[in-house]
Amino acid sequence: MEKxxxxxxxxxxxxxxxxxxxxxxLPEHAEGLQHMVSNKMETSGVSNPVTAVLLxxxxxxxxxxxxVLLLALLGVWSLGGAALHHETMPGPILDTLVRLLIPVLxxxxxxxxxxxxxxxxxxxxxxxxxxxxxxxxxLTGWRxxxxxxxxxxxxxxVAGPGLFVAVAALLYLVEGQLxxxxxxxxxxxxxxxxxxxxxxxxATLAALFSGERPQDKESK
Amino acid sequence: METVLTDIPWxxxxxxxxxxxxxxCFLWPRMARVFGLITAAGVMLSVVGLGWQLLKNGVYHHQxxxxxxxxxxxxxxxxxxxxxxxxxxxxxxxxxxxSIGYFKPxxxxxxxxxxxxxxxxxxxxxxxxxxxxxxxTLEMMGLAAVSLTALTxxxxxxxxxxxxxxxxLLGSLxxxxxVALLYHGFGTVDIAxxxxxxxxxxxxxxxxxxxxxxxxxxxxxxxxHFWLPPAHASAPAPVSGVLSALVVxxxxxxxxxxxxxxxxxxxxxxxxxxxxxxxxxxxxxxGSVQALRxxxxxxxxxxxxxxxxxxLFLAFPLAAAAGVTAWSAVAYLAISHAxxxxxxxxxxxxxxxxxxxxxxxxLDRVVQRLPLTAGAFALAGVSIMxxxxxxxxxGKWLLLEAALTQGRWDLVGVIILGGLxxxxxIFKVLGHTFTQAEVTHQSTEVPAGMEWAAxxxxxxxxxxxxxxxxxxxxxxxxxxxxxxxIRS
Amino acid sequence: MSPAFSxxxxxxxxxxxxxxxxxxxxxxxxxxxxxxxxxxxxxxxxIALAKRTGDAQPDAVPHAMVITGIVVAVSATAxxxxxxxxxxxxxxxxxxxxxxxx
Numbered sequence: 146m147e148k149x150x151x152x153x154x155x156x157x158x159x160x161x162x163x164x165x166x167x168x169x170x171l172p173e174h175a176e177g178l179q180h181m182v183s184n185k186m187e188t189s190g191v192s193n194p195v196t197a198v199l200l201x202x203x204x205x206x207x208x209x210x211x212x213v214l215l216l217a218l219l220g221v222w223s224l225g226g227a228a229l230h231h232e233t234m235p236g237p238i239l240d241t242l243v244r245l246l247i248p249v250l251x252x253x254x255x256x257x258x259x260x261x262x263x264x265x266x267x268x269x270x271x272x273x274x275x276x277x278x279x280x281x282x283x284l285t286g287w288r289x290x291x292x293x294x295x296x297x298x299x300x301x302x303v304a305g306p307g308l309f310v311a312v313a314a315l316l317y318l319v320e321g322q323l324x325x326x327x328x329x330x331x332x333x334x335x336x337x338x339x340x341x342x343x344x345x346x347x348a349t350l351a352a353l354f355s356g357e358r359p360q361d362k363e364s365k
Numbered sequence: 366m367e368t369v370l371t372d373i374p375w376x377x378x379x380x381x382x383x384x385x386x387x388x389x390c391f392l393w394p395r396m397a398r399v400f401g402l403i404t405a406a407g408v409m410l411s412v413v414g415l416g417w418q419l420l421k422n423g424v425y426h427h428q429x430x431x432x433x434x435x436x437x438x439x440x441x442x443x444x445x446x447x448x449x450x451x452x453x454x455x456x457x458x459x460x461x462x463x464s465i466g467y468f469k470p471x472x473x474x475x476x477x478x479x480x481x482x483x484x485x486x487x488x489x490x491x492x493x494x495x496x497x498x499x500x501x502t503l504e505m506m507g508l509a510a511v512s513l514t515a516l517t518x519x520x521x522x523x524x525x526x527x528x529x530x531x532x533x534l535l536g537s538l539x540x541x542x543x544v545a546l547l548y549h550g551f552g553t554v555d556i557a558x559x560x561x562x563x564x565x566x567x568x569x570x571x572x573x574x575x576x577x578x579x580x581x582x583x584x585x586x587x588x589x590h591f592w593l594p595p596a597h598a599s600a601p602a603p604v605s606g607v608l609s610a611l612v613v614x615x616x617x618x619x620x621x622x623x624x625x626x627x628x629x630x631x632x633x634x635x636x637x638x639x640x641x642x643x644x645x646x647x648x649x650x651x652g653s654v655q656a657l658r659x660x661x662x663x664x665x666x667x668x669x670x671x672x673x674x675x676x677l678f679l680a681f682p683l684a685a686a687a688g689v690t691a692w693s694a695v696a697y698l699a700i701s702h703a704x705x706x707x708x709x710x711x712x713x714x715x716x717x718x719x720x721x722x723x724x725x726x727x728l729d730r731v732v733q734r735l736p737l738t739a740g741a742f743a744l745a746g747v748s749i750m751x752x753x754x755x756x757x758x759x760g761k762w763l764l765l766e767a768a769l770t771q772g773r774w775d776l777v778g779v780i781i782l783g784g785l786x787x788x789x790x791i792f793k794v795l796g797h798t799f800t801q802a803e804v805t806h807q808s809t810e811v812p813a814g815m816e817w818a819a820x821x822x823x824x825x826x827x828x829x830x831x832x833x834x835x836x837x838x839x840x841x842x843x844x845x846x847x848x849x850x851i852r853s
Numbered sequence: 854m855s856p857a858f859s860x861x862x863x864x865x866x867x868x869x870x871x872x873x874x875x876x877x878x879x880x881x882x883x884x885x886x887x888x889x890x891x892x893x894x895x896x897x898x899x900i901a902l903a904k905r906t907g908d909a910q911p912d913a914v915p916h917a918m919v920i921t922g923i924v925v926a927v928s929a930t931a932x933x934x935x936x937x938x939x940x941x942x943x944x945x946x947x948x949x950x951x952x953x954x955x
Contacts, residue, residue, distance in 0.1 A: 153876060161869040167546060167571030168861050168898070175905050177552050177912035181436050194913035195920070203917060205429045205438045209489065209501045210921045212384060213508060216482050217928030219391070220512030221935045223475035269920055296392065303388045310384050314377075323377055323440075325431035353931045358475075497918055504925045508932055515936060520943040524950050527881065527936050534888050534929055535875065541922065542868060542895045548915065549902040 190331025192263040199267065200335045204324045208313060211306040211342060218302065218349050226357035235285040243281050250278040258343050262332070268339035272346025279351025294359035302352065305345025309338060375415035376425050376442050379450065379488040382407050387481035397477035398465050404481055405454075405461035408488070412454040416447055416839065424843035434495070434555035441494035441557075443843025448696050448836070449491045449618055452703040456610045457484050459822040460603045463711050466812030467603055467718075472516055476601075483509035483607065490615050496544050497554045499619055500537065503583070507533040510612050514600040525595035532582055532592040536616070539579030543572040547627075560626045565633075573628050576620075577637075583616035586678060587648035590671045594655075597667040602714020605663065606707035609670040614699050617677055621695070624681075625847060635685075642682035646779050648675025653786030657793070662713045662723040665790055666706070669749060672783060673702045679764060679776055687767040692846040693837050694763035697829070700836075701756025704826040705748035711819035712742040715811045731798040737816040739798050744823035746791035748830075751784045756829025860901030867894030881937040881947045885930060892926045 182194050182202070189197040199207055235243070254274040261267030289298060312334065313324040320327060326334050386404030390397040419425060425442040433439065442450075460480070468476050486505035493499050511533065515526035548554050550568045563569055585593040593613070597605045652672025659665040676698050680691040715738040716731060717723045732739045748757035761780060768776040829836065871891030875884050896919045903915040941947040 150877060153873065157869050157873050160872075161865060164542075164571055164575075164865045164868070165862050167568040168865055168902075169858060170567040171546075171549055171858075171902065171905075173855065173905065174907050175549065175552065175902075177548070177903065177906070178435055178914045179906050179910060179912040182913050183910070185432070185436060194910070195916045198913050198917035199920060202430060202432050202436050203438055203497075203914070206498055206501050206917075206921055209486075209498070209505055210924050212482060212485070213501065213505050213925050214928050215391075216479065216505060216508045216512070217931045219475065219479050219482075220508060220515075220932045223479065223512050224515060224935050224939050225518075226935065267920075269924060299392050303392060306384070307388050310381055310388075314381055317374065317377060320431065322431040323374075323427065323429045325429075350927075497921075501921060501925065504929065508929060511932065511936070515939070518939075523936065523940045523943050527933075527940050528949050530929070530933055530936060531875070531884055531888065534933070535872075535891075538868075538888070538891045538895055542898070545895060545899045545902075545915075548918075549899075549905075 188328040188331070190326060190328065190333075190335050191261075193261060193265065193267070195265070196261050196267050196335070200338065201326060201331065204309075205313075208306065208309045208324070211309060211345070214346065214349050215302060215306055218353055221353055222358035226355070239285055243285050246281060247278050250274050250281075254278075254343065254347070258339055261339065262336070268342040269346060271339075271343040273350065275343065275347025276350025276354075279347060280354045283351060283355050288355075289359070291359070298348065298352070298359060301348045302345055305342040305349075308341045312338060370414065371418045371421050373414060373418075374427070375411045375418055376427060376440055376492050378411045379408060379415065380485055380492065382411065383481045383485035383488065387478045387485065390481060391478040394474040394477075397473060401461050401477045401481060402465065404484070405458040408484065409454045409458050412447075412450050415442060415450065419444070419447055419839075419842050435553035435558050438498050439494040439555060439557075440492045442492055443845045444840040445618070445622070445696065445843075445845035446491045447842065448700055448840050449614065450488060452614070452700040453484070453487045453491065453611055455825060456607065456703055456707045456822065457487075459707060459711070459818045460607055462821075463603045463606075463714075463815050463818035466814040467601065467714065472601075476513065476516060479509050479512050480607075483513065483612075487611055487615060491618065494556050495554050496547065496556060496559070496623070500541050500544060503537055503540065503616065503619070506612060506615060507537065507583075510604075510608060513604040514596050514608070516601050516604065517599070519599060521595065521599035525592075525599040528592045529596040532589075536579040536582035539575045539582070541579075543575035543579065546572040546575070556622065556626050560630070563627055563631055565631050569628075569632075573632065573637075576623060580616045580620040581644075584613050584620065584674060585671060586644050586674055587651050587671065588644075590648065590652075590674075593671060594664055594667040597670060597710075598661070598663040602663075602710050602717065605667070605713075606710035609667070609710060610703035610707040613670070613674060614703060617674070617699070622845075625845065630847075638681040638685065641678045642776070645675040645678030645681075646776070648672060648678070649779055649783040650675075650786075653783055653790070656790040657786065659790075660725055662716065662725050662728070662794065663710070665725065665794065666709050666713060669709075669787070669790065670702075670706060672787070673698070673706070673749065676761070676764065676780070676783070679780070680767070683764070683767040683771065683773065683776070686771050688846060690763050690767040690770075693840065694760050694767060696840045697756060697763060697833075697836070698760035701748050701760055701826050701829050704822050704829065705745040705755075705757060708741050708745040708819050708823035708826065709749070711815065711822070712738045712745065715815055715819060718809055718815075719811050721809070725794055725797055728794065728797040729800045735811060735816065737820050738811070739795075741816070741819035741823040742798070743795055744820075744827050746795065748823075748826040750787045750791055754830035755827045757826065758830055759833050855905070857901045857904040861898045864894040864896075864898030864901060867891065867897065870894075879948045881940065881949065882934075885933045885937065888933070889926065889930060892922065896922055 189201045191197050254271040257266040258271040316325050317323045386400050389400045427440040430437045486502050490502040511526050511530040515522050546568045551562045582589040597608050649672050652668050656665045656668035680695045683691040748755035751757045751761035868891050871887045874887035899915040899919050903912040
């Protein structure tokens with residue numbers, strides 16, 4: 146094992162040096178697409194350039210990435226999930242922490258979603274907070290009620306990417322281009338998509354933590 | 366009526382339909398097989414529609430969101446994309462048909478949504494004209510493929526899937542670093558615009574190296590092939606088929622596309638072309654020899670994939686002087702191998718189900734009990750060996766022609782030797798299937814759908830041998846190889 | 854050399870350190886961590902070089918790319934961790950089996 150290290154180190158150092166040289170040879174000053182983004186921002190429906198790129202200009206990437214997140218959950222469920230330790234009686238610290246933090250997390254998530262239109266924030270950031278809230282709840286031993294854990298949960302998980310696909314297709318039929326928001330409705334469409342996406346992302350992240358796929362009532 | 370047909374956005378349907386189908390399968394698992402088969406059929410229909418559209422109107426170009434590159438993402442379909450989409454649709458339908466009978470309900474509930482998302486990822490990949498979007502589709506494809514590989518839950522499958530996941534993530538990150546350098550160097554991630562803007566700077570070379578390394582790892586070219594045999598051999602049979610047929614070709618397609626559009630025009634590529642050629646030769650020889658040594662059928666077929674991928678890379682050194690022939694050979698080999706290898710893995714799956722094992726020496730009496738499966742394996746083998754008439758023969762013939770006209774006798778020798786070795790391991794398997802059994806084995810019935818799916822794909826590989834002229838004409842739409850004439 | 858390039862070089866360094874760790878360590882958790890560090894290196898490079906615009910506003914497109922990249926990395930890590938747990942349960946150790954021919 147040691148012999149391989151000695152061969153590997155000089156190779157990697159050469160690689161690093163080469164990459165470093167390549168990086169340093171990049172032009173000192175480059176605008177990239179910044180001007181194009183700021184020029185088109187009025188028609189994008191939001192005033193935060195990152196949200197504009199993420200939800201409007203390159204919205205197709207976001208659509209696919211939401212499917213990637215869902216795919217990870219499908220993969221984890223197909224493996225049988227990772228069983229959580231069952232804690233039916235959380236200790237006093239966890240108990241208090243959860244009682245205090247969950248409402249705060251939900252509020253901050255809602256704020257981040259709303260503010261994402263004109264300041265740093267947005268669906269993914271808010272969704273991560275909701276996911277964290279879900280993980281905290283799961284740590285206390287809370288589980289989704291059996292009736293809700295089957296089809297309703299799946300609907301919630303699919304709602305984000307599903308709405309994206311539906312809106313994309315609809316906009317094609319109306320505007321002739323996939324995912325082309327009409328400038329007048331862009332802001333409200335983006336808010337709608339981000340809200341549903343936030344809920345889906347939060348649910349997916351919490352479900353990734355939780356364990357096996359909940360059984361349907363009729364399944365064997 | 367005709368204008369209606371060409372006005373339908375078949376390319377968009379190719380992406381959105383499997384996405385919708387996968388979500389439906391996830392929501393209503395009891396209807397999953399129905400949704401799955403309908404989606405696969407819909408994909409086949411859409412590919413026909415797209416082909417018609419390309420024939421009538423030339424290349425298909427769609428600016429998602431109406432913004433257009435470099436601000437937005439562009440979708441682009443030319444002859445090369447169409448060929449890969451045809452392969453995807455055909456293998457996709459065959460695999461869907463096969464999987465209806467193959468998976469038990471507790472596995473099927475997981476299989477169908479992930480499989481349809483994999484189909485969507487493949488279609489999105491072949492239609493994308495944006496290197497960052499290609500990264501997202503690569504990851505989508507990779508996560509779906511890994512999940513499907515691990516589906517049997519056996520120890521080999523889990524380890525194989527873990528190794529596969531680590532390799533594919535490493536490849537993606539190297540690719541992404543290359544994309545980052547290209548964006549920061551040239552200000553765009555659109556392939557066409559990059560083709561116009563690139564210059565031979567150090568960061569371009571670094572990007573070329575990183576992207577090539579990442580994609581070579583994902584395509585399992587020797588010596589970066591280490592993850593492929595354990596993963597492809599331990600996955601469920603239809604999944605192995607998809608992995609060997611389509612998933613490794615997808616990263617190769619990206620490499621080819623970026624090479625042709627961005628790197629090759631401005632880079633003094635002789636060193637790289639020679640390197641690819643050398644690695645291809647090594648892959649052919651190593652893969653074929655290893656295949657001969659195997660005692661288990663699925664591992665043999667997996668090593669055969671390692672070898673067949675090598676042929677694709679032989680075109681790089683040959684393309685400088687004989688571009689038309691060499692790249693047409695690549696296209697033909699890609700689609701023929703896709704059909705033949707998928708058929709072969711499905712046949713192996715049938716044998717596994719029938720006999721309960723996949724030891725090659727234990728394959729006796731198969732010809733009598735499973736004639737369709739044996740026929741499928743034999744026909745697929747004909748294409749893999751490169752015997753006429755088959756798609757594999759046309760591909761190897763074009764490659765040989767490109768090598769002969771340039772006097773590359775070394776490559777001619779390797780191609781012929783590779784064919785002989787392939788004959789060796791194919792006949793090794795077939796020989797055992799024709800033997801009489803000394804002991805009667807306990808056997809399980811194999812559903813008809815599984816046998817027919819394997820046979821249909823194998824027949825498809827043979828039929829490709831008769832379709833050289835129209836297929837090469839289709840590949841030439843939009844002049845993907847940068848040559849103004851394609852010979853027919 | 855502006856600060857942007859310093860951060861970009863750190864990103865390159867993280868990429869290499871992660872690559873080294875990925876190859877050298879046998880334990881799967883370390884390999885997964887190594888992949889994450891490599892990812893962080895690439896994201897750092899993307900973000901840092903977006904600051905070369907000169908005026909106050911950095912280029913927003915790499916920022917969006919990194920958000921996408923982080924989501925993808927989280928998804929992949931979740932799958933990898935679950936797979937690691939299953940491998941450990943099946944083989945008794947959280948390591949990939951050595952390459953042996955059967």
